[in-house]
Amino acid sequence: MTTPPTTRADLLESWHEHLAHGRRLSPHTVRAYGTTAARLLDATGAADWASIAALDARSLREHLATRRLAGIGNVSAARELSAIRGFIAFAKTQAGDTANTLPRMRGPRIKRGLPRPVTPDDAVNLAALVADDAQQAWIGARDRAVLLLMYGAGLRIAEALSLTGADLPLGETLRVTGKGSKQRVVPLLPIVRQAVDAYAAACPWPLARDQALFRGAKGGPLAQGMVQKAAARARIVLGLPATATPHALRHSFATHLLGNGADLRSLQELLGHASLGSTQIYTQVDAASLLETYRRAHPRS
Incomplete structure (x- = not known):
């Protein structure tokens, strides 16, 4: 010792x-x-x-x-x-204490509620700080791209991580397969496309069409927990509440669009939510109208 x-x-x-x-x-x-x-x-x-x-x-x-x-x-x-x-x-x-027993203490009870939306600036700052805080530049670019896909396009974290090299290069829209294998088309803001492009250019692993777009440090598919941990560290520094999780960015996406005039049908289509009624209602929203609604309503557009 x-x-x-x-x-x-x-x-x-x-x-x-x-x-x-x-x-x-x-x-x-x-x-x-x-x-x-x-x-x-x-x-x-x-x-x-x-x-x-x-x-x-x-x-x-x-x-x-x-x-x-x-x-x-x-x-x-x-x-x-x-x-x-x-x-x-x-x-x-x-000190060489082999017993390694810690004082028994109960922490404060933290109320768990629904995710609360963060402000547009906080959402972007969270993604930026995650990038700055990463051990390697390409990992920071990766995590920023994932978080901006969640806030800027309303993707679930699993949907973002299911993207493959075949989705590159990104255009103005992206076809996403969500829950129940339901597909939807989401518009992409320039800031989101630029973030994904920056990650793809910096990634040290070949991004084959049939392999995961977002990679872990050793080249395998990126696990959700790595993004969640990075966001958790960043939100502490920014003084954001514990509810400011990656999934809350998707919640913020919905809240901000709705608050800025997006109609519910367009919003449900963008989020890929199942409808209690017929899903045919969503097919009536044409792509051009959806893109215009998104650009007009999203606070970062």
Whole structure:
């Protein structure tokens, strides 16, 4: 076992190294977790790995209670508790605590509701920050393209990830196969086409017509969880609510179009929602009318 650091700066530096290189977290997350650890050290007076590892539930409750009095909400408190648990777990390994048991604490109850729409600027900023925060430029371009397909075209995340190389190059519209194998045609804004083009140009893997368009770091099809994690890190930095998930971007797409004058029939066609009545109603919306409705109503057009 290595000699434990003896200064506050050494403790925090080791924690930063673990987060950045051991867990490969984003710089923004590393900074946030580092700030949480620094606050814990200041509040408890813990000065080495052993004293951090020995912190009990009572000490942590007192610290978190002080944080709640400072005005943080349930989501922030839950995030802070998670960071503290990780810091204590790391301290236990550094102190040679083989039991590795953590203080038992229940986090705040977070109400789960329907996805709330984010503003147009927040949607675009979320996609931009995900791109800036990525470990590699092409991965950032990939995640930005996926998120803009969800907000700019109303795609489900599974629909975006089901696209193949055969869908390139993108035009003004895209044929999407949704739930129940139902196909629909969605218009594409220039910002969406440009984002996908930028990803395709940067992707290090050949984008064959019969293979997934969006690739993981090792070349396989991109998993939904990777996009969700990237968006989760970015929304923390932007101060967006926990409901600002990738799927909420699709919800925002619908809400913003409806609020800007899109009619329900066109909106249902764009989203690929099943109708309680006859689906023939959607065939009456011709492509030209649909494209004009989309361009007139979407706040980023």
